[in-house]
Amino acid sequence: MDPVRIARELVRTRSLSGMERDIAYLIKDLLSSSGVDNVFIDKYGNIIGYLRGEGRGILVFEGHMDHVPEGDARYWSYDPYEAVIVDDKLFGRGSVDMKSAIAAMISSINNIRGKDLPDIYYVFVPFEEISEGTLFRLALEDTLKIRPDLVVLGEATKLNVHRGHRGRSVWRIVLKGRSSHAAMPDEAVNPIHALSSFIIELGKKQLPRHEVLGKSTLTPTIIDCNPKSTPLIPDTCEVYIDYRMIIGEKEELIKKNIVDVLEKLRNNKLLIDYIVNINKGVAKMWTGVSITYRDYYPAWLNNDEKTLMSTLRIIRKHNPKASISIWRFSTDGVYSAGQAGINTIGIGPGDEILAHKPNEHVSIKEIIQASKIYSDIVLEFRSIVR
Secondary structure (H helix, E strand, O other), X not given: OOHHXXXXXXXXXXXXXXXXXXXXXXXXXXXXXXXXXXXXXXXXOOEEEEEOOOOOOEEEEEEEOOEOOOOOHHHOOOOOOOOOEEOOEEEOOOHHHHHHXXXXXXXXXXXXXXXXXXXXXXXXXXXXXXXXXXXXXXXXXXXXXXOOOEEEEOOOOOOOEEOEEOEEEEEEEEEEOEOEEOOOHHHOEOHHHHHHHHHHHHHOOOOOEEOXXXXXXXXXXXXXXXXOOOOEEOOEEEXXXXXXXXXXXXXXXXXXXXXXXXXXXXXXXXXXXXXXEEOEEEEEOOOOOEEEEEOEEOOEEOOXXXXXXXXXXXXXXXXXXXXXXXXXXXXXXXXXXXXXOOOEEEOOOOOHHHOOOOOOEEEHHHHHHHHHHHHHHHHOHHHHOO
């Protein structure tokens, strides 16, 4: 099976989070054609293919089917769903994040027939762009009830080995004031003023640094105020803070740093009260089943030298300049490595810096190389895991 042809089919199939039905059935059909022993869709909408080995361990290849919206089409040189190939690059929404990797994983199946193989699972999940790790956890713990010896994530690495990344948490902060007519602002406690000071003061916080993962960061991503009326000062403002944390940072300490700023504002009479919580949600999957999620996803770092060096050796057969690095963004590894402690690495075609951008694209050469690397990982599985 041609990985580039598969990648183009996947890119042409629009699959926003919660709307993955079409691509799910496409992937199911592709896995069936690839010769896996079994393929099915679980109640959550995960696509799971199984290739029976000889009891030599469990290997999971994992990726997510959903992608972010394409945004303003005027910023795209080509239609984001035409899967145009120009100068040996495949353009389109989801090409990097992460349909090319899924295509390479599926196409690699034709090259892994042999002896002494592990049991192999291909797990392709929905809804990762909203809540990474949540559907992967449900696939492994609820549907399959397995604990893999190795998980290979297909998120973009430019065919390097990635061993981890910072964690991600989303904090919902509600600032409460007192409303009044906009003509009489002295009668109000305006939460917009408090919100402005809060963002500035929080941004002054000295955040910790990890020798490999880098520095923690925080930034506001959503702001809202209520009630909304131009001659009315609102009584409530709400802000969402994206906090990227390193290994060792505790949820309680992050919350304390936020609360310290809010307490200062309250003591200075800039707000009356506040609420600080990790964001939570309930979402309906494309199958109709509802899930709950909580936006706290731990940092992780794989320190298994045998796994890292063995995988690097395999990759360098196809990409001689390959190295060991980390992602800047977050992946489903927050569950497999960060929560479950499963041996997890990342290898995928494409440059992560192009993810979520207009004109997202991936090298045709990398897609083909990724397919070969995935099959080699299967064939040399015993040299990778203990």
